[in-house]
Amino acid sequence: MKESIKNNEIVTTGQFLGVVEEFLADKQSTFIKEGKIYATKTGIINFSFDKREIQIKSHQEKDRKVVSINDIVIGTILFLRRYSVGLNFYMINKKILFNSSCFGNIHVSQISDKYVEKIADAFQITDIIRARVIKQTNNEFGLTCIGKDLGVIHADCVICGTTLTKVGFNKLKCEFCGNIESRNLANDYGNVNYHLRY
Numbered sequence: 001m002k003e004s005i006k007n008n009e010i011v012t013t014g015q016f017l018g019v020v021e022e023f024l025a026d027k028q029s030t031f032i033k034e035g036k037i038y039a040t041k042t043g044i045i046n047f048s049f050d051k052r053e054i055q056i057k058s059h060q061e062k063d064r065k066v067v068s069i070n071d072i073v074i075g076t077i078l079f080l081r082r083y084s085v086g087l088n089f090y091m092i093n094k095k096i097l098f099n100s101s102c103f104g105n106i107h108v109s110q111i112s113d114k115y116v117e118k119i120a121d122a123f124q125i126t127d128i129i130r131a132r133v134i135k136q137t138n139n140e141f142g143l144t145c146i147g148k149d150l151g152v153i154h155a156d157c158v159i160c161g162t163t164l165t166k167v168g169f170n171k172l173k174c175e176f177c178g179n180i181e182s183r184n185l186a187n188d189y190g191n192v193n194y195h196l197r198y
Contacts, residue, residue, distance in 0.1 A: 029056035110144040122184035128154040151186040
């Protein structure tokens with residue numbers, strides 16, 4: 001590591017940071033060439049000496065519109081498959097993505113920590129859900145709804161389209177037609193304090 005670079009200093013794109021014998025390079029903010037580690041973006045350097053890691057953080061991180069692992073996303077169910085559901089998401093960490101082309105997939109094993117016999121008992125088309133990103137394969141993101149704050153945050157009646165009211169654990173009722181439905185509900189279903197439709 002160069003003596004001139006200290007923790008929390010600003011580094012620029014292409015700047016030499018250290019060698020692979022000293023540190024592990026961060027795939028998101030550095031690259032390796034001939035055993036040397038260089039910055040791929042301008043930002044503030046963070047040397048983790050106990051983990052032997054280098055990472056660069058920029059002021060743009062909090063305003064980013066690029067999806068990363070562990071982000072919390074909100075989207076609408078587009079279709080149900082036998083073993084998964086597909087959705088488009090339009091919010092990342094409570095930030096709106098206009099004209100979003102982000103596509104997510106929730107495998108049946110990631111719907112709940114309890115056994116799910118039929119996906120239709122957990123989700124329906126047009127449900128708005130909150131999920132966490134757990135992996136990325138090309139342009140598709142693997143999501144999970146395992147967690148109290150994850151799952152359906154808005155649902156409409158499949159018969160008449162009226163917004164459903166929570167009446168019990170994972171049970172919803174339509175006040176207009178009386179239809180009862182099941183969902184994998186987030187713990188704040190019906191109490192989300194930001195706009196869900198745009």
